[in-house]
Amino acid sequence: MLQENKRIKSAKYVSNFETIFACPICNSSMKVIEFKSLICSNHHTFDFAKQGYMNLTTHSVNTKYDKALFEARRKLIIEGAFYKPLSHAIAKIINEHVVKTKEIISILDAGCGEGSHLTNICDIVRSDFFKDVVGVGIDISKEGIKVASKHYSNKIWAVADLANTSFKNKQFDVILNILSPSNYDEFNRLLKPDGLVIKIVPQSSYLKELREHLFHKPEKQNYSNLETVERFNESFQFVESxxxxxxxxxxxxxxxxxxxxxPLTWSTTEEQVTSFFIRIQLKSLLIWIY
Structure with missing residues (x-):
């Protein structure tokens, strides 16, 4: 009964914003029907899962990102406050560039994982800047979206393909892309004309201690995201970094x-991981805003 209530509660919340959706199969408009399914005008049907999320993909996808990984990430973000300074920095940027001219802000987290970043940022925008926020989180990993819908209510959570998201054009004030893959053509399609894309790009010292301990090759210990930044810069009008x-x-x-x-530990041995020292230094996390 509790699981059914969670499904219905989520469907009722999504029904308030059903006009943002476009069918991933035929691109037609969609509606929430009987607080059970999201159905397009051509009758393509996507049911709400018992946990409250939707699967809007058109084909199955296998990833190495499992439930344990996402639960660990959520615990580190929420209980360990690992990215707290980052969440506050992003919320401040949203306030400076978007909030002042909006009553309600729509935020899409593209590659949201288990949803903790989006939840924290929405909470800060509400509490610190007194604005209503509609948070939408999508990820290709079903396990990540399951964890998100389990822990965080009053958000729209969906398994979705970043190259074929299930939304109409020009629907979002802010698109977040935090340490995750991008699809800039899709971002441009989804972003409102006065919208903002915030991309978080790790610099070479990000998780430096972990890299140096796990890897012996210089190219693994140090890396550059310059090419990533250049590609991003080609797709959007620069605002601030x-x-x-x-x-x-x-x-x-x-x-x-x-x-x-x-994922840094996926190619390492258990001995390498267990011998890692306790002090981790997080340095030079670069925020690029366009």
Whole structure:
């Protein structure tokens, strides 16, 4: 009964914003029917899962990102406050460039994972800047969206393909792209004319201590995202960029969550991981705003 109520509650919330959706199969308009399904005018049907999310993909996708990874990431973000300075920096940028001219702000987190970044940022915008926010999180990983819908209500959570999102043109005031892949053609299609794309790009010192401990080759220890930044700059009109750098000391539980959530450890041995020291330094996390 509790699971059914969660499905219905989510469907009722989504019904308030059903006009933003476009069918991923035929691109027609969609409506929430009987608080059970999102159905387009050509009768393509996408049911709400018992956890409250929707699967809007048209084909199955397998990823290495499992439930344990997303639960570890959520714990590190929420309980460990690992990205707290980043969330506040993003919320401040939204306030400076978007909030002042809007009563209600629509935010899409493209590649939202388990939804903690989006939730934190929406909460800060509401509490610090007193604005209503509609938060929409999409990710190709069903496990990530399951965790998001389990822990965070009053958001729209959907499994979706970043190259074929299920939304109409020009629907979002803000698109977040936090340490995740991008599709700039789709971002341009979805962004309102006065909208803002915020992309978070890690610099070479991001998780430096972890990289240096796990890898011996210089190209693994140090890397450059210059090409990523250049591609991004080609797609959007430049507004502002800023650099955020901070250091955190992690206790053992938080360190275990960090190791579990990062793909950096996928190609390493258990011995390498368990021997890693407890102090992690997070440095030079570059925020690019366009």
């Amino acid at each position: 800023s650099r955020l750098s901070y250091t955190m000391n992690l206790n053992k539980p938080s360190l275990e969550c960090l190791v579990q959530m990062t």
